[in-house]
Amino acid sequence: MPATAECDRTKLSMTVIEFETLDSTNQYAREHFKDLDDATVICARTQTAGRGRLGRVWQSPHDVNIYATMVMKHLESGFHAGCIAGLAGIATLREFAPEINFFLKWPNDIYWRDRKTGGILLETSLLGNKWQWTIAGIGININQTHFPDLSKKAVSLKQITGKTHDPALLAKELCGCIDQRYRALKKEGFAPLLEAYRERLHKKGEWVRLKKNNTIGKYLIQSVSEQGDLVVEAGMEYVFAHGSVKWIG
Numbered sequence: 001m002p003a004t005a006e007c008d009r010t011k012l013s014m015t016v017i018e019f020e021t022l023d024s025t026n027q028y029a030r031e032h033f034k035d036l037d038d039a040t041v042i043c044a045r046t047q048t049a050g051r052g053r054l055g056r057v058w059q060s061p062h063d064v065n066i067y068a069t070m071v072m073k074h075l076e077s078g079f080h081a082g083c084i085a086g087l088a089g090i091a092t093l094r095e096f097a098p099e100i101n102f103f104l105k106w107p108n109d110i111y112w113r114d115r116k117t118g119g120i121l122l123e124t125s126l127l128g129n130k131w132q133w134t135i136a137g138i139g140i141n142i143n144q145t146h147f148p149d150l151s152k153k154a155v156s157l158k159q160i161t162g163k164t165h166d167p168a169l170l171a172k173e174l175c176g177c178i179d180q181r182y183r184a185l186k187k188e189g190f191a192p193l194l195e196a197y198r199e200r201l202h203k204k205g206e207w208v209r210l211k212k213n214n215t216i217g218k219y220l221i222q223s224v225s226e227q228g229d230l231v232v233e234a235g236m237e238y239v240f241a242h243g244s245v246k247w248i249g
């Protein structure tokens, strides 16, 4: 049985379940979804089968990084889960490196400059066409300094700050930051979170290359819609849904 604990750093209203080892915190959340309380975070010190987006492997060395999955049962959309997870990830990193700026690369990556510090894996359950729930897996690179060739863009907090950090402490901070945002969402609605996401939007006001179908175009990044679509300009406004375009470069 896992240890169930309330993070003591702040008085959390959420449940935190900590494991030494899991195959994947997302997998655990999927398998136990029905039995988990609303507002639960599953944390592991290592994952033996960590998953990234697009079927990629997410390296999860022991006690090196953060591996967590957030389960919230009463959200209105998956985008809300992505916002909470991404913004909480940034707030956590800034607590330990206040002088560093992190941004959200649409849809769900945490970036420092042009390098990826963290990723979020949203997994959704649909009944027919109807959205039922989303879980958000959060991986944040804390002390890792060697990444496989495929992830040349990856960077850790250690590489950015030159200091080693305690991943357990950061994971606790993350739980507090998630809790705070979930409570704020319930109290104040989604608008403040959306605003915060827009303020942190990677490359806002810059021209970038995006690939749609087989065509690469240059677009000016403008904003994100309430539904979580990317809003860009290139002579006229375009709105791209999640998965419909790919970043180039």
Ligand code: BTN
Residues within 6 Å of the ligand: 023, 024, 025, 026, 027, 047, 049, 050, 051, 052, 053, 054, 056, 058, 066, 067, 068, 069, 109, 118, 119, 120, 121, 137, 138, 139, 140
């Ligand atoms: C990405 O590819 O950018 C998303 C990576 C998400 C990794 C995290 S680590 C915790 C959770 N469990 C998993 O198996 N994946 C997510």
